[in-house]
Amino acid sequence: MSDSNPIDFSAVPDARGHFGPYGGRFVSETLMDALDELERLYRTLSDDPAFQAEFDRDLAFYVGRPSPLYLAERLTQKVGGAQIYLKREDLNHTGAHKVNNTIGQALLAKHMGKPRVIAETGAGQHGVATATVAARLGLKCQVYMGAEDVRRQALNVYRMKLLGAEVIPVTSGSRTLKDAMNEAMRDWVTNIDDTFYIIGTVAGPHPYPELVRDFQCVIGREAREQCLTQAGRLPDALVACVGGGSNAIGLFHPFLNDESVRMYGVEAGGHGIATGEHAAPLSAGQPGVLHGNRTYLMSDEAGQIIETHSVSAGLDYPGVGPEHSWLKDIGRVDYVDATDDEALHAFRELTRVEGIMPALESSHAVAYGMKLAASMSPEEIVVINLSGRGDKDIHTVAGIDGISI
Amino acid sequence: MSRIQARFSALQAAGRKALIPYITAGDPAPAVTLPLMHDLVAAGADIIELGIPFSDPMADGPVIQLAMERALAHEVSLRQVLEMVAEFRQRDNDTPVVLMGYLNPVERMGYDEFAREAAEAGVDGVLTVDLPPEEAVDVVPLFKARGLDTIFLLAPTTTAERARSICQQASGYVYYVSLKGVTGSSALDVTDVANKLDMLRTVTDLPIGVGFGIRDGATAAAVGEVADGVVVGSVLVNQIAANADNPDAARKAISAIIAEMRGAMDH
Numbered sequence: 165m166s167d168s169n170p171i172d173f174s175a176v177p178d179a180r181g182h183f184g185p186y187g188g189r190f191v192s193e194t195l196m197d198a199l200d201e202l203e204r205l206y207r208t209l210s211d212d213p214a215f216q217a218e219f220d221r222d223l224a225f226y227v228g229r230p231s232p233l234y235l236a237e238r239l240t241q242k243v244g245g246a247q248i249y250l251k252r253e254d255l256n257h258t259g260a261h262k263v264n265n266t267i268g269q270a271l272l273a274k275h276m277g278k279p280r281v282i283a284e285t286g287a288g289q290h291g292v293a294t295a296t297v298a299a300r301l302g303l304k305c306q307v308y309m310g311a312e313d314v315r316r317q318a319l320n321v322y323r324m325k326l327l328g329a330e331v332i333p334v335t336s337g338s339r340t341l342k343d344a345m346n347e348a349m350r351d352w353v354t355n356i357d358d359t360f361y362i363i364g365t366v367a368g369p370h371p372y373p374e375l376v377r378d379f380q381c382v383i384g385r386e387a388r389e390q391c392l393t394q395a396g397r398l399p400d401a402l403v404a405c406v407g408g409g410s411n412a413i414g415l416f417h418p419f420l421n422d423e424s425v426r427m428y429g430v431e432a433g434g435h436g437i438a439t440g441e442h443a444a445p446l447s448a449g450q451p452g453v454l455h456g457n458r459t460y461l462m463s464d465e466a467g468q469i470i471e472t473h474s475v476s477a478g479l480d481y482p483g484v485g486p487e488h489s490w491l492k493d494i495g496r497v498d499y500v501d502a503t504d505d506e507a508l509h510a511f512r513e514l515t516r517v518e519g520i521m522p523a524l525e526s527s528h529a530v531a532y533g534m535k536l537a538a539s540m541s542p543e544e545i546v547v548i549n550l551s552g553r554g555d556k557d558i559h560t561v562a563g564i565d566g567i568s569i
Numbered sequence: 570m571s572r573i574q575a576r577f578s579a580l581q582a583a584g585r586k587a588l589i590p591y592i593t594a595g596d597p598a599p600a601v602t603l604p605l606m607h608d609l610v611a612a613g614a615d616i617i618e619l620g621i622p623f624s625d626p627m628a629d630g631p632v633i634q635l636a637m638e639r640a641l642a643h644e645v646s647l648r649q650v651l652e653m654v655a656e657f658r659q660r661d662n663d664t665p666v667v668l669m670g671y672l673n674p675v676e677r678m679g680y681d682e683f684a685r686e687a688a689e690a691g692v693d694g695v696l697t698v699d700l701p702p703e704e705a706v707d708v709v710p711l712f713k714a715r716g717l718d719t720i721f722l723l724a725p726t727t728t729a730e731r732a733r734s735i736c737q738q739a740s741g742y743v744y745y746v747s748l749k750g751v752t753g754s755s756a757l758d759v760t761d762v763a764n765k766l767d768m769l770r771t772v773t774d775l776p777i778g779v780g781f782g783i784r785d786g787a788t789a790a791a792v793g794e795v796a797d798g799v800v801v802g803s804v805l806v807n808q809i810a811a812n813a814d815n816p817d818a819a820r821k822a823i824s825a826i827i828a829e830m831r832g833a834m835d836h
Contacts, residue, residue: 188704192701193701193721193722194722194726196726336634337624346627349627350627353628354749355749357749452673453673453699455627461673463677466674467676467678468624468673469625
């Protein structure tokens with residue numbers, strides 16, 4: 165970066181949850197007291213060694229951390245550029261990075277004595293991760309999911325039911341993730357006394373973007389140490405997909421002060437940015453206010469939120485975490501995109517070359533990571549966050565192949 | 570003196586309470602809104618809250634969500650809502666109009682431009698449900714400079730200390746949300762509301778409107794006993810849904826409800 169005064173990344177967000185002009189707390193008055201209470205509790209617990217030990221213990225023995233940093237040798241050979249390492253969040257319990265956050269928030273719910281948790285979900289990974297921790301802690305769990313996503317992600321819907329959660333299909337608006345989040349907010353404002361809202365990404369009103377980031381930073385802390393140990397140096401580039409952006413911020417944040425490390429957040433290019441059918445607010449949107457925070461959004465001239473498109477339900481969201489908006493503006497992270505076709509190609513490639521089937525969300529990172537690695541030299545290192553596994557997407561891919569299973 | 574202040578002063582002098590209906594602009598079609606606004610006044614409304622349609626009305630229940638979807642099917646924009654107010658002003662220069670909605674359409678238009686155009690159209694107050702006072706420090710002065718009152722919400726969960734700081738930024742009136750939930754929720758508890766208003770009176774002299782859960786003349790009258798204004802929305806908007814193909818019937822039904830509430834409140 166050209167700035168001679170290094171930015172203090174640990175100083176954001178400010179006391180009111182602002183990342184530069186982004187973030188904040190844009191919600192109706194009824195929620196303000198609950199958010200204050202959550203913030204106070206989080207401040208106390210995040211400084212409490214006993215709470216941190218409890219969190220670390222769950223990550224080790226329940227989630228199965230640390231997740232490996234895997235040198236993908238055949239993929240590296242095939243691409244013919246930088247060495248490609250994969251951060252294997254797909255190997256976590258429940259199959260994605262989402263559980264790092266739900267473990268943390270469920271502990272907060274437990275400390276607050278809330279018997280009921282709710283969540284929104286797109287692809288279903290966050291819903292499954294929430295239902296899982298709710299089952300483990302004996303909490304009542306209801307998950308809001310867009311009716312369109314219920315159809316696309318039948319496997320995860322049934323997983324949640326088996327775990328004892330109730331899945332509530334949302335039929336308002338575009339029937340996807342944003343509408344599920346609206347409905348979860350409505351539930352929370354109605355049942356605020358006994359309910360903890362486990363938000364699945366680094367968006368929403370303060371303090372959610374901060375606390376979800378903190379819980380997900382385990383990804384980047386591990387990756388940094390693993391890379392130093394295994395390769396003897398820091399990586400040259402990090403690549404992660406960005407929907408709301410929790411896996412990306414989790415990987416990036418612990419590296420922000422390492423000026424030599426370049427970072428790429430990969431948005432869903434859908435049918436191509438030029439077609440308008442995508443889910444890439446950082447690449448093609450503008451700042452606005454939705455779901456409790458100011459951030460880059462996909463909205464029309466009149467300020468209405470517009471429908472997004474991505475082959476992956478988990479990236480099909482018109483907003484993005486506010487810290488990403490800020491990191492874009494200050495130029496610390498480059499935000500790029502991969503189209504549906506590029507992601508599907510990467511899905512097939514990684515599956516055939518490494519025997520690792522990535523989630524369609526993560527396939528966007530793999531697609532861009534391969535392209536990036538090809539432009540770099542063999543001495544260089546690229547770390548791609550493999551944020552989730554692809555089992556849940558087999559129906560979608562089979563459908564694209566014209567096969568019904 | 571703003572239209573809102575003038576209206577509350579006049580009501581107070583007459584020993585009456587404000588009846589404040591909410592409708593969504595452009596529901597069920599843009600042409601219905603202007604005559605409906607005049608109907609509301611004729612039936613006894615003192616202030617009109619006019620909803621700005623938004624694609625993601627997070628704080629609203631199904632009734633108003635659907636109203637917004639009906640309006641958005643006609644692509645009703647904030648600019649059109651301002652035109653409706655300007656047109657309303659051609660025949661009614663006294664009834665205060667408060668725009669109620671969500672922040673993003675305003676943010677997209679730009680705060681300066683919105684404040685200027687709203688004032689020019691004859692808007693009196695602005696209530697954006699997802700703009701709490703903490704985030705409004707730059708916005709309130711812009712609105713004030715154009716003579717627009719910023720209406721803020723108070724909730725059952727709002728502490729006295731917080732209510733005091735909210736009321737310092739508010740002008741015109743404050744809107745007490747009578748229950749935890751979204752618009753169109755179940756009936757309110759008048760005793761709870763009365764207790765909360767006693768507390769709020771110790772922190773502000775602004776008029777207090779109460780909304781959420783007011784369904785008929787009886788609840789309107791009961792709330793009018795303790796509040797300065799009674800806000801009613803979903804029960805009116807329901808009439809539009811129930812008469813989807815017959816806006817005239819919806820207008821008649823809405824006027825009848827307002828007239829009944831007016832009668833019960835003035836009794």
